[in-house]
Amino acid sequence: MTRCTKLPLSSCLLYRTAMAEAATQATVGNSEFDRDTAITRREDGVYDVELSAGWTIIHAVNGGYLLALMGRALGDALPHPDPFSVSAHYLTASQPGPAVIRTQTVRTGRTLSTGQASLFQYEEDGTEVERIRVLATYGDLDSLPDDVRTSAEPPAIPPLEHCLGPADGQPSIPGSSAITERLDIKLDPATVGWAIGAPSGKGEMRGWFGLADGRDADPLSLLLTVDALPPTSFELGLSGWTPTVELTTHIRCRPAPGPLRVSITTRNLAGGFLEEDADVWDSADRLVAQSRQLAKAPRGQ
Amino acid sequence: MTRCTKLPLSSCLLYRTAMAEAATQATVGNSEFDRDTAITRREDGVYDVELSAGWTIIHAVNGGYLLALMGRALGDALPHPDPFSVSAHYLTASQPGPAVIRTQTVRTGRTLSTGQASLFQYEEDGTEVERIRVLATYGDLDSLPDDVRTSAEPPAIPPLEHCLGPADGQPSIPGSSAITERLDIKLDPATVGWAIGAPSGKGEMRGWFGLADGRDADPLSLLLTVDALPPTSFELGLSGWTPTVELTTHIRCRPAPGPLRVSITTRNLAGGFLEEDADVWDSADRLVAQSRQLAKAPRGQ
Numbered sequence: 363m364t365r366c367t368k369l370p371l372s373s374c375l376l377y378r379t380a381m382a383e384a385a386t387q388a389t390v391g392n393s394e395f396d397r398d399t400a401i402t403r404r405e406d407g408v409y410d411v412e413l414s415a416g417w418t419i420i421h422a423v424n425g426g427y428l429l430a431l432m433g434r435a436l437g438d439a440l441p442h443p444d445p446f447s448v449s450a451h452y453l454t455a456s457q458p459g460p461a462v463i464r465t466q467t468v469r470t471g472r473t474l475s476t477g478q479a480s481l482f483q484y485e486e487d488g489t490e491v492e493r494i495r496v497l498a499t500y501g502d503l504d505s506l507p508d509d510v511r512t513s514a515e516p517p518a519i520p521p522l523e524h525c526l527g528p529a530d531g532q533p534s535i536p537g538s539s540a541i542t543e544r545l546d547i548k549l550d551p552a553t554v555g556w557a558i559g560a561p562s563g564k565g566e567m568r569g570w571f572g573l574a575d576g577r578d579a580d581p582l583s584l585l586l587t588v589d590a591l592p593p594t595s596f597e598l599g600l601s602g603w604t605p606t607v608e609l610t611t612h613i614r615c616r617p618a619p620g621p622l623r624v625s626i627t628t629r630n631l632a633g634g635f636l637e638e639d640a641d642v643w644d645s646a647d648r649l650v651a652q653s654r655q656l657a658k659a660p661r662g663q
Numbered sequence: 664m665t666r667c668t669k670l671p672l673s674s675c676l677l678y679r680t681a682m683a684e685a686a687t688q689a690t691v692g693n694s695e696f697d698r699d700t701a702i703t704r705r706e707d708g709v710y711d712v713e714l715s716a717g718w719t720i721i722h723a724v725n726g727g728y729l730l731a732l733m734g735r736a737l738g739d740a741l742p743h744p745d746p747f748s749v750s751a752h753y754l755t756a757s758q759p760g761p762a763v764i765r766t767q768t769v770r771t772g773r774t775l776s777t778g779q780a781s782l783f784q785y786e787e788d789g790t791e792v793e794r795i796r797v798l799a800t801y802g803d804l805d806s807l808p809d810d811v812r813t814s815a816e817p818p819a820i821p822p823l824e825h826c827l828g829p830a831d832g833q834p835s836i837p838g839s840s841a842i843t844e845r846l847d848i849k850l851d852p853a854t855v856g857w858a859i860g861a862p863s864g865k866g867e868m869r870g871w872f873g874l875a876d877g878r879d880a881d882p883l884s885l886l887l888t889v890d891a892l893p894p895t896s897f898e899l900g901l902s903g904w905t906p907t908v909e910l911t912t913h914i915r916c917r918p919a920p921g922p923l924r925v926s927i928t929t930r931n932l933a934g935g936f937l938e939e940d941a942d943v944w945d946s947a948d949r950l951v952a953q954s955r956q957l958a959k960a961p962r963g964q
Contacts, residue, residue, distance in 0.1 A: 447909040447957045449750035451777050451798045453770045469754045476752050497752045497798050499908055506934035514930035608748040610911045612957045629815035630950045633807035649931045654955050656748045656913045
């Protein structure tokens with residue numbers, strides 16, 4: 363059952379009502395996300411996959427979705443199940459269609475193991491072209507002690523019913539795209555100025571995050587979540603493409619069921635590059651994922 | 664010449680005086696750091712190196728020093744000179760002595776290239792044991808436009824003369840070690856409570872950073888700088904070893920000559936792990952490096 367242990371009551375009720383209205387709520391293992399991140403083992407450590415057109419922004423496949431696919435392959439190849447730290451360097455833009463993920467086990471330890479993965483697509487003549495290379499350290503989140511000694515606080519995001527999604531008249535991301543139908547994102551009104559031509563000038567983007575078919579979060583879907591909100595560059599007054607150069611995600615805790623809150627900040631846009639730091643909080647007020655990416659800043663004003 | 668464009672006058676004078684007192688100030692290319700990160704090309708992309716005992720903490724070689732060594736090898740192997748984003752997964756603890764760095768060019772682009780490097784040491788029977796694996800994207804810092812649109816502010820650190828180094832009665836890191844003689848670190852008094860048994864309880868560590876022989880910073884030495892201060896866990900009241908699992912560093916700007924300011928924060932110590940975010944600022948008030956690492960928390964109280 364979906365439970366919201368620490369959220370404002372109104373947000374919990376709204377989330378539960380939306381879930382109840384869905385004819386059949388998707389579950390972990392039986393959802394769009396799971397079907398579109400399915401892997402087929404060709405041989406030990408090598409997996410055939412199909413990049414779904416359902417997770418594209420404009421014509422490119424979302425980087426977080428690709429990361430989740432590679433995370434699933436590594437979780438199969440390594441002796442530990444959960445991604446603890448995943449570092450991805452993006453090489454070339456992926457297109458919907460067939461791909462292959464080749465993994466390598468780098469080190470196997472008692473509590474942690476480290477692996478590497480590359481995602482390739484095919485030229486017309488069959489030549490493989492590498493899209494992304496990943497280094498990742500895996501462990502078992504369920505084996506961790508429950509201690510929390512932290513100064514981090516959940517982001518101040520208004521209750522779900524005061525946040526804005528595409529159905530609330532908030533324009534979707536310019537030019538996009540299939541992925542918006544797969545995600546249930548409601549942005550903090552304080553960070554949607556870009557949608558009406560009045561960006562805040564602050565490098566901030568915040569909102570509620572869920573999968574549209576109601577599937578709850580797990581460590582794999584968190585790899586999608588960290589790269590799913592509109593870029594902070596929109597609120598900095600820059601429109602256009604913000605391609606990721608590098609993205610590292612730390613999964614710190616198995617997320618509780620219920621909606622997630624995501625806060626993204628950029629403190630340094632300089633020399634044509636910017637960083638985006640994402641924090642993801644679950645309904646139990648645990649900081650479940652932290653990520654940082656380096657991206658190329660859009661050229662437009 | 665060493666210039667301090669935006670620092671308080673007192674800090675600049677103190678730094679210049681210290682430099683002038685050094686019989687011969689080391690320079691980029693002629694310093695302890697450069698000698699100890701020298702690489703010898705064995706064949707294309709393969710480099711023999713010697714891990715110096717001068718950069719050890721207790722008996723382990725400092726992770727930032729190792730990163731600088733691997734960064735130098737990648738800078739030689741790749742067509743672009745400067746590290747933009749370096750992701751390192753630490754596998755086994757390194758010891759002083761011979762090692763080999765094997766690099767692979769993953770992708771070569773017009774403005775960015777991506778490479779991979781592994782550092783190996785040798786068992787008694789000559790078997791290679793991998794210590795660290797790195798993915799890195801390189802570019803040319805001098806080719807970047809000079810625009811800065813940022814909300815980041817330099818950390819509030821007292822002037823150099825009010826900060827504390829080993830000569831000011833501040834105990835060195837427990838059990839350490841050679842590296843303290845190679846570094847000129849003066850910590851903010853607000854973050855040295857750990858040294859007198861009164862940690863602040865905050866996940867913060869701040870201070871001035873220089874190399875002891877006066878060599879100015881460059882992109883390679885910044886890879887050392889991000890992992891050179893005492894761990895924030897000391898100020899959280901935990902003593903003992905804080906081994907790095909993963910460390911990603913973004914070099915955002917070529918540092919100006921003069922002392923650096925380093926600010927490290929931990930917001931989430933949970934489940935036996937913690938993150939450390941480091942910001943490095945140069946004397947021109949530019950944010951020159953940002954890093955985040957995931958580390959295992961010490962077991963001790």
